[in-house]
Amino acid sequence: MNRNNDVDSIVIRLAGDSGDGIQLMGSQFAVSTALAGADFATFPDYPAEIRAPVGTTFGVSAYQINLGGGPITTAGDAPEVLVAFNPAALKVSLPLLDKGALILINNDSFTARNLVKAGYDTDPREDGTLNDFQIVTADISHLNLEAVKEFGLSKSEGGRCKNFYALGMLLWMFDRELESVEAWISRRLADQATMRDANIRALHAGHAFAETAEMSANLSQIQLAEADMEPGEYRSITGAEALALGLAAAGELAKTQVMFCSYPITPASPLLHRLTRLAEMGVGTFQAEDEIAAICAAIGASYGGMIGVTSSSGPGIALKTEAMGLAVSAELPLVIVNWQRGGPSTGLPTKTEQSDLYQAVYGRNADTPLPVLSASTSGECFEMAIEATRIAIRHMTPVILLADGYLSNAAEPWRIPDMAAFEPITKNIVPESDDSPQRRAFTRDEKSLGRPWVTPGMPDLLHRIGGLEKDVETGHISYDPANHQRMTDMRAAKIDAVAEFIDDQRIEHGPDSGDIVVVGWGSTYGPIYQATRRTGVSFVHLRHINPLPRNLGEILGRFDKILMPEMNNGQLSTVLRDKLCMETLPFSKVTGQPFLIREIVEKIESLRGDV
Amino acid sequence: MNRNNDVDSIVIRLAGDSGDGIQLMGSQFAVSTALAGADFATFPDYPAEIRAPVGTTFGVSAYQINLGGGPITTAGDAPEVLVAFNPAALKVSLPLLDKGALILINNDSFTARNLVKAGYDTDPREDGTLNDFQIVTADISHLNLEAVKEFGLSKSEGGRCKNFYALGMLLWMFDRELESVEAWISRRLADQATMRDANIRALHAGHAFAETAEMSANLSQIQLAEADMEPGEYRSITGAEALALGLAAAGELAKTQVMFCSYPITPASPLLHRLTRLAEMGVGTFQAEDEIAAICAAIGASYGGMIGVTSSSGPGIALKTEAMGLAVSAELPLVIVNWQRGGPSTGLPTKTEQSDLYQAVYGRNADTPLPVLSASTSGECFEMAIEATRIAIRHMTPVILLADGYLSNAAEPWRIPDMAAFEPITKNIVPESDDSPQRRAFTRDEKSLGRPWVTPGMPDLLHRIGGLEKDVETGHISYDPANHQRMTDMRAAKIDAVAEFIDDQRIEHGPDSGDIVVVGWGSTYGPIYQATRRTGVSFVHLRHINPLPRNLGEILGRFDKILMPEMNNGQLSTVLRDKLCMETLPFSKVTGQPFLIREIVEKIESLRGDV
Amino acid sequence: MPKDFATSQEVRWCPGCGDYAILKAVQKALADVGANPANTAFVSGIGCAARFPYYIETYGFHTIHGRAPAIATGLKLANPELDVWVVTGDGDGLSIGGNHLMHTLRRNVGLKVLLFNNEIYGLTKGQYSPTSRIGTTSPSSPRGSVDAPISPGQFVMGCGAHFFARGVDTDKVGMSDVLRQVHAFTGTAFVEIFQNCIVYNEDVFANFTERKTAADTQLHLKHGEPMLFGENNDKGIRFNQETWSLEVVDATDSLNEVLVHDEGNAIVARLLIDLHLPVAMGVIYRQPAVSFEDAFYAHHPSRMERKKSITDFIRGPSSWTVD
Amino acid sequence: MPKDFATSQEVRWCPGCGDYAILKAVQKALADVGANPANTAFVSGIGCAARFPYYIETYGFHTIHGRAPAIATGLKLANPELDVWVVTGDGDGLSIGGNHLMHTLRRNVGLKVLLFNNEIYGLTKGQYSPTSRIGTTSPSSPRGSVDAPISPGQFVMGCGAHFFARGVDTDKVGMSDVLRQVHAFTGTAFVEIFQNCIVYNEDVFANFTERKTAADTQLHLKHGEPMLFGENNDKGIRFNQETWSLEVVDATDSLNEVLVHDEGNAIVARLLIDLHLPVAMGVIYRQPAVSFEDAFYAHHPSRMERKKSITDFIRGPSSWTVD
Numbered sequence A, B: 001m002n003r004n005n006d007v008d009s010i011v012i013r014l015a016g017d018s019g020d021g022i023q024l025m026g027s028q029f030a031v032s033t034a035l036a037g038a039d040f041a042t043f044p045d046y047p048a049e050i051r052a053p054v055g056t057t058f059g060v061s062a063y064q065i066n067l068g069g070g071p072i073t074t075a076g077d078a079p080e081v082l083v084a085f086n087p088a089a090l091k092v093s094l095p096l097l098d099k100g101a102l103i104l105i106n107n108d109s110f111t112a113r114n115l116v117k118a119g120y121d122t123d124p125r126e127d128g129t130l131n132d133f134q135i136v137t138a139d140i141s142h143l144n145l146e147a148v149k150e151f152g153l154s155k156s157e158g159g160r161c162k163n164f165y166a167l168g169m170l171l172w173m174f175d176r177e178l179e180s181v182e183a184w185i186s187r188r189l190a191d192q193a194t195m196r197d198a199n200i201r202a203l204h205a206g207h208a209f210a211e212t213a214e215m216s217a218n219l220s221q222i223q224l225a226e227a228d229m230e231p232g233e234y235r236s237i238t239g240a241e242a243l244a245l246g247l248a249a250a251g252e253l254a255k256t257q258v259m260f261c262s263y264p265i266t267p268a269s270p271l272l273h274r275l276t277r278l279a280e281m282g283v284g285t286f287q288a289e290d291e292i293a294a295i296c297a298a299i300g301a302s303y304g305g306m307i308g309v310t311s312s313s314g315p316g317i318a319l320k321t322e323a324m325g326l327a328v329s330a331e332l333p334l335v336i337v338n339w340q341r342g343g344p345s346t347g348l349p350t351k352t353e354q355s356d357l358y359q360a361v362y363g364r365n366a367d368t369p370l371p372v373l374s375a376s377t378s379g380e381c382f383e384m385a386i387e388a389t390r391i392a393i394r395h396m397t398p399v400i401l402l403a404d405g406y407l408s409n410a411a412e413p414w415r416i417p418d419m420a421a422f423e424p425i426t427k428n429i430v431p432e433s434d435d436s437p438q439r440r441a442f443t444r445d446e447k448s449l450g451r452p453w454v455t456p457g458m459p460d461l462l463h464r465i466g467g468l469e470k471d472v473e474t475g476h477i478s479y480d481p482a483n484h485q486r487m488t489d490m491r492a493a494k495i496d497a498v499a500e501f502i503d504d505q506r507i508e509h510g511p512d513s514g515d516i517v518v519v520g521w522g523s524t525y526g527p528i529y530q531a532t533r534r535t536g537v538s539f540v541h542l543r544h545i546n547p548l549p550r551n552l553g554e555i556l557g558r559f560d561k562i563l564m565p566e567m568n569n570g571q572l573s574t575v576l577r578d579k580l581c582m583e584t585l586p587f588s589k590v591t592g593q594p595f596l597i598r599e600i601v602e603k604i605e606s607l608r609g610d611v
Numbered sequence C, D: 001m002p003k004d005f006a007t008s009q010e011v012r013w014c015p016g017c018g019d020y021a022i023l024k025a026v027q028k029a030l031a032d033v034g035a036n037p038a039n040t041a042f043v044s045g046i047g048c049a050a051r052f053p054y055y056i057e058t059y060g061f062h063t064i065h066g067r068a069p070a071i072a073t074g075l076k077l078a079n080p081e082l083d084v085w086v087v088t089g090d091g092d093g094l095s096i097g098g099n100h101l102m103h104t105l106r107r108n109v110g111l112k113v114l115l116f117n118n119e120i121y122g123l124t125k126g127q128y129s130p131t132s133r134i135g136t137t138s139p140s141s142p143r144g145s146v147d148a149p150i151s152p153g154q155f156v157m158g159c160g161a162h163f164f165a166r167g168v169d170t171d172k173v174g175m176s177d178v179l180r181q182v183h184a185f186t187g188t189a190f191v192e193i194f195q196n197c198i199v200y201n202e203d204v205f206a207n208f209t210e211r212k213t214a215a216d217t218q219l220h221l222k223h224g225e226p227m228l229f230g231e232n233n234d235k236g237i238r239f240n241q242e243t244w245s246l247e248v249v250d251a252t253d254s255l256n257e258v259l260v261h262d263e264g265n266a267i268v269a270r271l272l273i274d275l276h277l278p279v280a281m282g283v284i285y286r287q288p289a290v291s292f293e294d295a296f297y298a299h300h301p302s303r304m305e306r307k308k309s310i311t312d313f314i315r316g317p318s319s320w321t322v323d
């Protein structure tokens, strides 16, 4: 690590026990960082167990932050600063570090018992394990308890301020202000005056301690470059937050309420939790008895005139596929959000993956096409939620929006959009005519092929819908062979028609043609962005996966090699071979972990060697 | 129609009310045809309603038979003989006929009331509608009642013999013996002596009537060529029958019982019904509360050491996809049969389609590959059931076997196989070692990557399985990133390994290379077979769809154009583009009806024009 | 007029099917109570019974197997002003759809659920169902079924139902009385209708549905009135505390011992459900409680109205400006 | 020895979770009854409770959410000699898995079902569950839940259960007694275990599980014995026919009015299930009946043995020879 100098960006990892308040400390650090003008990206990495036994390696909770001059698009490859709250945290984090990294250790926790729990036979501080690193140790637990002594808290209450003590130290290291954190503590603990004051005290004490002679001998302040961010108002946002706001915004743009129906599942639940807090924006949440009931209730809500939305992760989406067919057949709008996680089956529920693309594009019985979108960053979840809703209502179809476990929890600075810039979402009009209501309800818009959204309660439009094949014109049940062909063609044409409404594919950066283009989708945006910038190759990132943007084939055709990094076994490659009949070079990583920038850089370099 | 002559083959369609006993009459006709040495293929075509109102067009039940010198592989394009039991039957069948066809009409049913019900304003026998056809009319209802008068039956009971009266006429026309039908009636109605005798009488009376002067003036006997069939013992078989027998045979070959768990659904139920009759062959059937319970009970049965099998059609298979992931993850054998039908959603439940290929190959969350097989003919369902079970047990994986609504009900002559010719199905061995039972239960065979089938009740092998990611060696839960990659790779390699065990792809007929090859799968075998024979182009038909036979790419590479007729929107084309990166020419028919031979012939001819 | 509730679609049940009579009864009941067709929706799953919406001139949604209660719940939440009816069969409602029914009932969603119980899977050609009696022979149980059936009444009571009634397909008077009460109920009103499938399960209920003997084999319940039946109301039902069960008594002798029907008594309701002969009909149990949608709206801070714009929320807990 | 039933796997529930005590009780009960580990299988769904099989040295299958009863049914059918236990939670068993539970119970499949009721979804971080009381605040119901909960006891009785018992996680004596009876039962033995989730729903059952007051707040039932409770068995339960409900009486005064527990009485069982204080514990209902697997095998023409070879069947009704 490049201490005592100005650096462009830096990667910090905080790690400790699940009970140590690491996630809180991390997100507060991120925000205070941002307030000082830095860009950042975070990666919360916590255990599968709810509350694993104290001191164990599988109970380690970590939070990685990459901050500095922008654009920062990933939480960073190798942490350059590690704050290790206990031996287990040290143990699991060490393999991630490059030589020379700075490790800040909480001495107090390195008891014989904790060393054993972490699986250390000897003390790593003394046995040479840390020789390649810069070590700074401090008795954080003890110092913190001293600092808050006067508040008369119990030992465990007092101990809970430790994360703010450590945060104080960090904030000094990066020369950040304490105000925003202080304000946050005051808000959050408004009705627990003692805890509030104790935490604020701990924060200041940590800051002061770092500034003192003893500490600053080993630890010096780091000046981060300011990010060169577009002017505007910013906030920190996770994917779940952005998607929740996006759905609410879509409802507002469509002048319709949003009914969100879901069943809890990792990592989809945060969206449900967020939406319960947006009730005053016309959002309702219904916790159904299972995933099937959830999508069915959403379909019912759409039938009733609200925007029905459901969300889950892979195993839950699997259960919803039969009902998706109904929504396709009945031509009702619906938004289905999939927060992908490691599989198959229960798999690695708290780890990220993007392996549900097959399921989204092809995973239904019969010829049942539907639009598939994908969000690339936490902030982009906002726009994609609006885009998904817009397509659902315009084409009267269910739409799948793919996100993943990483996006759900990862925070980044997000420029607050100007809502006036979004076009309203309009519904197809019921044709005025003497035709039967049934026919009027199935008179499709010529361009989008979307039918009008006729809902029970509207006078004079009584009609019946269902999952049996319908006459392409009258909407009545039809067993006619020729009609089935026409309906099958119409359903395909309707989804193809989406391409007429969406933006052309753009190249994120790099030359317009050349030897290599890297194609990504979803949360691999961050690492691919950096890797392609560093290597100067072209980067194309997909938000619309079905249908693909009309010009995609033409763009990709200008390159010799199409490299496709994916956190799955090559699923987007299948789609591109299928739809564009193009040879691609799949580059898979299926470990439950996001790509490192360097992994992609190396791959590009090795490809270049071949060229 | 080429009357009074020997003909090579002929297509006959029987059509009447659901209550007229058409299906029975058809299947008996087929068998007696076969006994006389003809090859045949049948296509039962019945209404969606259980018992539609008498005389309506939507209540028409039909049975089409193509018979003669073989090989006969489809029920034929245009019927050359139509037996119309009532006006509605005439009305719906007429559009299928070519000019010159012979129509045998039951005069008695052409009442004013029935004409109205069928939607005829005037009598088609008199208004010129039938000018292009040869018409033979007979008062079948009335003649039949006369014939059975002496048995003192009620009018409705007596009327129920009508189908055998008509069958007698048909059998005379084709110079067939009455014995086999008589024997069948005697067996079926063993405990209803009067009905038995009345039906036999009707059969003979019809036969005699056709022979009499009045009739034979209009109707003359047709001599069919004898089929040039391989020597052996034959029977008539439908796909549901063959699949049931195949599962029982697989159990016998594996020396294991078969537990079939399913939930009724059209057109999958016939397999359940058949299997309930094979109990003494070690087959159990469990009618579960829904499709999810059905696959789960099958998984439980497999876990308990029996061969778990489940079956459904598209919407039901959709519900099973989550549990398939569990079987993949837990590495348990399982056979999943999909009798495809028209979709999306409830779609056209009684019509055939092959549109669940996407679902079979790609339709699960995560990277969850599994083998996909497909049966081409009714008889082949037998071998494919054995093949599916063999793969499931060898590789310890769920296997999807695709069939369809057409195969479920269509009968054909089937050469009874010699069971001694099938290799036994062997289970992977539990390694003798000092390793933990958990590790032993997950020690995979080197070539197939299948693990041993260790089941509760075995002493000293206690271990635990589940859907969380497992260590590739010990089988214990593992959250390790590198292990997840290894397991993902292993799961893919295991399914790829299936290709090492299966037969190479063969060319059904036609040159080894050239301008056009037609590639099919499933029940399109019949029409493609005929169309390629007639046009002399090469024909490749797939039984293994995932993985594909190793040499497939090489074979197809020798042709300029790959024509792919499918009863879906081009799904196998996607798979070939994906797996072989080959350009194909999809040729879709999605009408719920099988391809006609001529449709494919025309397509080939138009392609040839292009070449 | 009942015929105002008929659609142009040809009714396609088997001739003689009990569904026809139920359709008539529902059309009549809707006309009687003056229902507004545009504000009425019928939601069904899959099965013969589930074809119902095609034949009734209101809004209608023929959905997928077993899921009608879940879809109807979403519809009712989206528009609580609607009268939402669910039509289901013993297979649709109690086999694949049991879970949704249970949760609908415990939540007390304002749906009117008509379960056509014919003790068979009609549409799929006659397999035994979860209400089929042990020993039912069918294509999937040629030697007779071995599964013990579920009692729809006991099941819905166990799920915390607030309204349970019964009717016979062809009993015009009884059915229209029940349907009117169903219409008036807030919360889940569940009706088991004994429906004759003449093709696959003919006359399974004949022992108590035959017109001739109905007076002796059916007990028509009325809240606050004694449980009397028989041609001259000469028989009654009494609770025997020794055996903890209901028994038939001669009402002329011991009228004072005859139970008076209290719709709110869940214990007696369960005894009535198990009564074999006579079979209890009419509203067996009714215990009004707040409906799910009422609780949902009462609790929703804005009653689903948009009180604030996205611009009021979008900043989150803190924001900063880059210029 | 109980510890013979412990696996090498580290137990990963939150420190203080009620699941630990249940694990101990089950391990002890298996040791006590001399269960053969190789002939015992634990099948579970997904949830904190469902981690159970990893920690017990028998065969084990950690399956998918809600489906354990269906998988266990297949297992039991394939090998009826096994002791098959199902471990489930209030979410796993009563939310997503309600349908399978219902059908398992009505069929009376020989499974031993332990439902760990903590009135919350533990594993997914604390959302309210179908047994959570109205007003439960949770991440998905920050203003309190509005759904009326299901009563596990009433539900299983409604499904035609033949065995229903209750226990408290930390009550060693009561639990081991119940578990022994579960082990001995043929048919579905269903136990609701009140389990404390210290992280997301701490002490919801404290009003009757506190050791100090347990004698006054729990009614431990024994077949054939009067329903007495209290420090000195000085309180009893009586049936009030006026109100059709159970009530507490002073047992010293009116011992003769105190009900004697009859496990076979489904009506009293339902009253006991609804009793608020004291809360009824132990075997509340037991009415043995033939199990599904016994009926299945008794009915299966060959008891699943292969009596005939495929070659005996393959010809079908008629065949012919081509030479």
Ligand SMILES: Cc1ncc(C[n+]2csc(CCOP(=O)(O)OP(=O)(O)O)c2C)c(N)n1
Pocket: B263, B264, B265, B266, B291, B315, B316, B319, C046, C047, C048, C049, C050, C064, C065, C088, C089, C090, C091, C092, C093, C116, C118, C120, C121, C122, C123, C124, C129
């Ligand atoms: C997912 C799914 N599974 C199975 C079916 C097949 N299916 C249609 S209706 C039905 C049962 C019908 O029985 P019931 O609900 O009693 O209605 P009935 O026909 O007797 O009125 C079944 C199994 C289906 N359509 N969809």
Ligand SMILES: Cc1ncc(C[n+]2csc(CCOP(=O)(O)OP(=O)(O)O)c2C)c(N)n1
Pocket: A263, A264, A265, A266, A291, A315, A316, A319, D046, D047, D048, D049, D050, D064, D065, D088, D089, D090, D091, D092, D093, D116, D118, D120, D121, D122, D123, D124, D129
């Ligand atoms: C198909 C599916 N849906 C949802 C989930 C997420 N999930 C896992 S456990 C659980 C609920 C757990 O609650 P409960 O059964 O009460 O068990 P507890 O954790 O409280 O012991 C849920 C919703 C899942 N794993 N799979």
Ligand code: SF4
Pocket: B050, B051, C012, C013, C014, C016, C017, C018, C019, C048, C049, C118, C122, C123, C196, C197, C198, C199, C200
């Ligand atoms: S099969 Fe039975 S339930 Fe279905 S329409 Fe026919 S008679 Fe009615």
Ligand code: SF4
Pocket: A050, A051, D012, D013, D014, D016, D017, D018, D019, D048, D049, D118, D122, D123, D196, D197, D198, D199, D200
């Ligand atoms: S979350 Fe609750 S139920 Fe789950 S392990 Fe922790 S304390 Fe136990």
Ligand SMILES: [Mg+2]
Pocket: C047, C089, C090, C091, C116, C117, C118, C119, C120, C121, C122, C129
């Ligand atoms: Mg039914």
Ligand SMILES: [Mg+2]
Pocket: D047, D089, D090, D091, D116, D117, D118, D119, D120, D121, D122, D129
């Ligand atoms: Mg729980």
